[in-house]
Amino acid sequence: MxxxxxxxxxxxxxxxxxxxxxxxxxxxxxxxxxxxxxxxxxxxxxxxxxxxxxxxxxxxxxxxxxxxxxxxxxxxxxxxxxxxxxxxxxxxxxxxxxxxxxxxxxxxxxxxxxxxxxxxxxxxxxxxxxxxxxxxxxxxxxxxxxxxxxxxxxxxxxxxxxxxxxxxxxxxxxxxxxxxxxxxxxxxxxxxxxxxxxxxxxxxxxxxxxxxxxxxxxxxxxxxxxxxxxxxxxxxxxxxxxxxxxxxxxxxxxxxxxxxxxxxxxxxxxxxxxxxxxxxxxxxxxxxxxxxxxxxxxxxxxxxxxxxFHDTLTQLPNRAYLSYVVDQTIGQHRESEEGFALLFLDLDRFKSVNDTQGHEAGDKLLRLVAKRLLASVREHDVVARLGGDEFVILLRNITQREPVTRITEQLVTAIQEPFALQGQTCLISVSIGVALFPHDGADEQTLMKRADAAMYRAKQAGKNTAYFHERWSV
Structure with missing residues (x-):
């Protein structure tokens, strides 16, 4: 039992x-x-x-x-x-x-x-x-x-x-x-x-x-x-x-x-x-x-x-991540007196590099450009690639135009320096459009649109320069 x-x-x-x-x-x-x-x-x-x-x-x-x-x-x-x-x-x-x-x-x-x-x-x-x-x-x-x-x-x-x-x-x-x-x-x-x-x-x-x-x-x-x-x-x-x-x-x-x-x-x-x-x-x-x-x-x-959230060629943040960061930055600055700047960059004469030296050289050039852009801005700024030869830079904590002017001058100078591609020297330049928050827009779409429009004005003005939205130029 x-x-x-x-x-x-x-x-x-x-x-x-x-x-x-x-x-x-x-x-x-x-x-x-x-x-x-x-x-x-x-x-x-x-x-x-x-x-x-x-x-x-x-x-x-x-x-x-x-x-x-x-x-x-x-x-x-x-x-x-x-x-x-x-x-x-x-x-x-x-x-x-x-x-x-x-x-x-x-x-x-x-x-x-x-x-x-x-x-x-x-x-x-x-x-x-x-x-x-x-x-x-x-x-x-x-x-x-x-x-x-x-x-x-x-x-x-x-x-x-x-x-x-x-x-x-x-x-x-x-x-x-x-x-x-x-x-x-x-x-x-x-x-x-x-x-x-x-x-x-x-x-x-x-x-x-x-x-x-x-x-x-x-x-x-x-x-x-x-x-x-x-x-x-x-x-x-x-x-x-x-x-x-x-x-x-x-x-x-x-x-x-x-x-x-x-x-x-x-x-x-x-x-x-x-x-x-x-x-x-x-x-x-x-x-x-x-x-x-x-x-x-x-x-x-x-x-x-x-x-x-990153571009596979340059490893920079892509459009999706940029949109998230811009929206987040707008929310942080909406109640404060601080602002930020949005820079729209387009490379001048990039298409001729692809046409004359091939897409492999063009890809290498984009990677080199990405490194120079990162080296020309502050550590807490954001450099993103939208696609093709278009880049966008978010400059945080900007209240005056003078710091933006200095940075855009550094960017223009950095891109003007010769690039070594496949044993050849390549010269390009960059056109930059600038929009400021909150002066030029209170949301991402407006800021992007106005920075893009300012970039086109820089193109029309002879390229290799930067323009603020409206009538001011760097």
Whole structure:
């Protein structure tokens, strides 16, 4: 009787312990899903926001040039390498009836029977979805601010699957989810594994519920799959990203482990001490493995974050990071008397270097220019590359024009110094436009636009110089 009671007690302890371990492992996997989905959402959000900001910046640039000239707008921008890659993006200027006046690529909607979306008469960014050539497309449009009697829009069209091309089966699994949805929770594009869908309604909380959710994932059922899902509205854009991970798919990795636990529990029921020793060792190994996986994912997330916010050629901050820093600096200085300066730089004669010595020499020149720019500013200033031969510098804590003048003179002098490229001496210069906060603008877009306009005035004045916004020059 005593031995039976002891044996039963040992079996109960083993069963209880095994059940606890299995449950803990499943709970750890669920917690890991929550952590992973947050990391994936951060990366995906940064990538989508970077693309949307570049798209919006392109449309604003078209609007700016359209305010200066009435025709050959896209040709002018294309000649200056200011348009996105034509293989992916199609930039057009259309009127209220959808007639294309200018375009960077052939437009074949009329021959294919597809319908160009009707554009609303509003000033903010418009995002529409339509089908062309059997593929789902996303159209971004801004109404031109020219004084024409007939309303016109600058549009940019891109294949919708461009926004889910970063789907990683290693992180999301074969039944995970990446999606862009509009305010009505209608998918503009969604990807699960290799399957693409669009124009379907997802059962998601309302916008207010999402904003009050403290960025916590929740369970959803979509296309017969239960997923841990995270939704994030995109700042300043009428879209939200959706990231989902299949709970069943992730827990499937725990099933073989659970079977092994129960088999070992049965074997060690006759030898409790061996069971306890094995259990302690296994628990330690699992903890080390889990820590290794966490460390690896953390390194991967940091690498992805670096790629999302830095230029791959010069390793300088890119447009996305610059926008974040400028917005943050505006918030810091809004209530104080301090200001800052935004410098828009464009290299003179850079295109001739690419044409005569090749793109490899041009890339090396950009890297050398980046080093000189960094050496010419203060340690707490920010030097960023927008793309091509365009750079932007944020000069912090500026209250007078004189420090800006000194720094711009240093920049002009530094770029004038000869560059050694492939055994040859290369001479270039730089044109700089300056906008001051808060005198020239109270937000990033206004400051960038006015600094860009001042840079064009420097170009027109003979290049190799710097101009402040309005009438002052360095």
């Amino acid at each position: 005593l031995f039976g009671t002891v044996g039963l007690l040992i079996v109960l302890i083993i069963v209880s312990s095994t059940h606890y371990l299995v449950s803990r492992e499943q709970a750890a996997i669920k917690r890991q899903i929550e952590h992973s989905i947050g990391d994936i959402a951060d990366t995906y959000e940064a990538r989508v926001l970077r693309s949307l900001r570049e798209i919006d910046a392109t449309l604003k640039l078209v609007d700016f040039v359209a305010s200066q000239q009435r025709s050959d707008i896209l040709t002018t921008l294309s000649e200056r390498n200011l348009l996105p890659p034509g293989l992916i993006f199609s930039v057009s200027i259309v009127d209220g009836q959808g007639r294309v006046k200018e375009s960077t690529s052939p437009w074949e909607l009329a021959t294919q029977g597809d319908t160009f979306p009707t554009l609303p008469d509003v000033t903010e960014l418009v995002v529409e979805a339509f089908s062309a050539a059997g593929r789902q497309q996303l159209l971004f449009a801004r109404k031109l601010s020219n004084e024409s009697n007939v309303p016109e829009w600058a549009t940019l069209t891109v294949s919708a699957d461009y926004f889910v091309s970063g789907y990683d089966a290693g992180s999301l699994g074969e039944r995970g989810l990446l999606a862009l949805v509009d305010a009505g929770n209608v998918t503009r594009i969604a990807r699960s594994g290799s399957q693409l869908t669009s124009r379907t309604i997802m059962a998601l909380p309302s916008y207010d519920e999402i904003m009050n959710s403290d960025d916590k994932p929740f369970l959803t059922h979509w296309m017969e799959v239960e997923r841990m899902t995270l939704v994030r509205p995109l700042f300043r854009f009428p879209l939200s990203i959706v990231v989902g991970i299949s709970v069943e798919e992730q827990l499937a990795s725990a099933y073989p482990m659970a079977r092994r636990y129960w088999l070992r529990a049965l074997i060690v029921s006759v030898a409790a001490l061996m069971f306890l020793g094995l259990l302690a060792r296994l628990s330690h190994q699992l903890q080390r493995e889990r820590q290794r996986v966490m460390d690896e994912r953390l390194r991967h997330a940091r690498h992805i974050e670096h790629l999302a």
